Amino acid sequence: MELSSPPEQLLNDQEEQGHFSSGGADHPWAVTESLRLRRFLCYGSESATYSTRERALGPEGALALMELVQGGRSCEVVEEVKRMCLEGKTVRPNPALFALAVCSQNSDAKAKQAAFRALQELCSSPGQLFTFIQYKKELKDGLCCGMWGRGLRRAVNDWYNSQDALSLAHTVTRCKHRAGWSHQDLLRLSHLKPANDAIALISKYVTKGWKVVQEAYADKEKSEELMKVFLYLEAVEKAKHSTDEQEVVHLIEEYRLEREQILTTHLKSKEVWKALLKEMSMSALMRHLGKMTADKVLMPGSPEVAAVCERIQDEQALTKAKTHPFSVLVASENYKRGHGKRGKLKWQPNRDIIQALDCAFAKCLSNVEPTGKRFMVGVDVSACLHSLALGSSVPSVAVAAAMSMVIARTEPESEVLIFSEEALVPCVISDDTSLIQVTAQLVQIQSVGTDCTLPIQWASENDKTVDVFIIFTNNETYATINPTEALRTYREKTGVFSKLIVCGMTSNGLSVADPDDRGMLDICGFDSRAVDVIHNFVLDAI
CATH class of the missing domain: 1.25.40 (Serine Threonine Protein Phosphatase 5, Tetratricopeptide repeat)
Incomplete structure (x- = not known):
């Protein structure tokens, strides 16, 4: 039986916008x-x-x-x-x-x-x-x-x-x-x-320093653009040398200075952080929640907490920032942990902020672009899933639950299976299922041994048509059937060029994917970039 997807696969190598030829590939899965x-x-x-x-x-x-x-x-x-x-x-x-x-x-x-x-x-x-x-x-x-x-x-x-x-x-x-x-x-x-006087001023500032710029431009007539650049650099210099907290706050607010332009000594100030908070990007805001809570900038019941929670849950802001649910999950888990990865930074997580992050996760599901493919997600529960995923320091059970939920809620044709050597049961995810409820389903069954081909065999036995299999596991995998052979047998039976992604969430190295099969991918650890790698792989970009 011929596979249904090879022409699309070959197009990517031979004809996609006039790019490289396939080098005479004999098979649709050839690398x-x-x-x-x-x-x-x-x-x-x-x-x-x-x-x-x-x-x-x-x-x-x-x-x-x-x-x-x-x-x-x-x-x-x-x-x-x-x-x-x-x-x-x-x-x-x-x-x-x-x-x-x-x-x-x-x-x-x-x-x-x-x-x-x-x-x-x-x-x-x-x-x-x-x-x-x-x-x-x-x-x-x-x-x-x-x-x-x-x-x-x-x-x-x-x-x-x-x-x-x-x-x-x-x-x-x-x-x-x-x-x-x-x-x-x-x-x-x-x-x-320099192409113009303003660029020349900046060049002089970088190479000679602010004092030389002050002397050179003290009595010089300045155009409107030149004056704006001069005043901006002057504000940066004042912020670097000022010992007056209120002056630094004023400079941040007037010139929209950012954290990287402020001295470390000023970053110990609550008022400085409050000023920075007003123009902080969504990603920076989520990244610094712990720091601002530890420094008492975000106090329970304060206007700052209310403002942060409002921004975190702002659907338009989340869409504009293209925030993926997994990025919110990482921010939430890091914040709930109550301490940084390194150093002595500690804080008491604020309940309102945690709830706002949970709400943001649900809202960000609409930011995920559906691929239109038919998915089968397999979550291996043969080992404890509470260890941290490499690359994001998020419990692997949370990674598996979040990604299962993302796929189930954004891909119309998808199924999630919880499997181990002794059991294989569906994971129920509806439009109103919460992340906590999905997580609870993943910790109910435990066994030993990981056979990543079980979801493929189950799909074949139950006549399920699947474009993409994704396996989440914490274990070193073994299989009664070689994964490559299991996948190719399934392809031959269904006529579909199915793909297999194995995510070893706590692994430094996997060897499941056949290096000569373009339809197989291993992921070691899991981070926000892995989300984009999966998306690219599913859509034949890589």
Whole structure:
């Protein structure tokens, strides 16, 4: 029987927006050169394993990328980098920057120019620019080529000159250095030629310091734009040197200064945190709930707690921030824990904030984009699920419950099974089922031994049509039947190119996925990026 999905799979490699050919793949599950590149660009590895532990990037771990570049296909690689980034398929930014750095070292002038143009288009933060420069430095010796040539100097010039002056002033004061590089290094080595007076002022501030800027512009007539930049930098400097708490609060409120621009000594102040809270992003707000509670900024019954709870539950704000339910779960579990991962920071969790986070989780379910695929989620309960998942420090039972709930509530055709060696029962999730109720179902059955093929066998025996199997487990897996063979047998029976994802939530390494089968994926640990990896994998992006 022919599989129903291969044409779509092959399209991704042969025809998708004119990208790479499949290299003559004999089977719809064959792993191609272009697929290995897309995996690398997505999460930094060419293998069928996503790990929450990020590893250093180098040519030895990007063989498909290096082969394509050495084969004279750098321009195609650059286009693929742009496509993946602009479509939001890269869950980690560094692999794309590494690929652009490799292409920019090419002897082909056209490819080099394409890489530098893409850098300006895709590099949105100074941290990314610094990382790109560092990759260039690391590649310089290995590829036996130069670094600070005309192309790189022009690219760095363009990056600074293409930005709005006030935004650039904010950028250079918020992120000053990373990956061993600073703005001062880049402006000096690129011989920056400022595009206008405001950029020139910022350049002088970075390279010479505020005193020199004050002297140079004290009696100089300033345009409206120049005055805005001057006053903004003046506010940053005042905040750095002021000992007056109220002055710092005023500067934060008037110039919208952020936490990264404020000295550590001022971050001990409740009033400073209250001022920062007004303009804090949703992700930053959830990340600092514990710190603000520990510092008595968020006191029970206070206006600040009421304001925070209102923001956390604001459906429009959650949608605008594209907040995924799993990100809310991580924030909630970290907050309920009452202490930080490191250090001595401790707090008493506020009940109102916990309830607001629970409410936000439910509201964020509508932010999840359905894939339209038929899912079967299998939660292995053969071992205790209370250990913490690697990468997010969330109990693995909460990870499995949350992801089961997300899939069941967003995918019209989905089933959730609770399984062990001795039992396999459905997990009931309706529109009004809470996360606590789902979690309770997952801790009722326990046995020994983990056979990740059981949900596949059950689907086959019960004539269930499944596009994607997802297994959540804490155990090292074994199987009475090889998972690859079980999956291919199911494919042959149903005519569907089914995929298998095995999430080892507490594992540093899995070996379930067949490296030669594009329809299999292992996930080691679990974090918010894993959510996007799964989405990309299901939709054939990787």
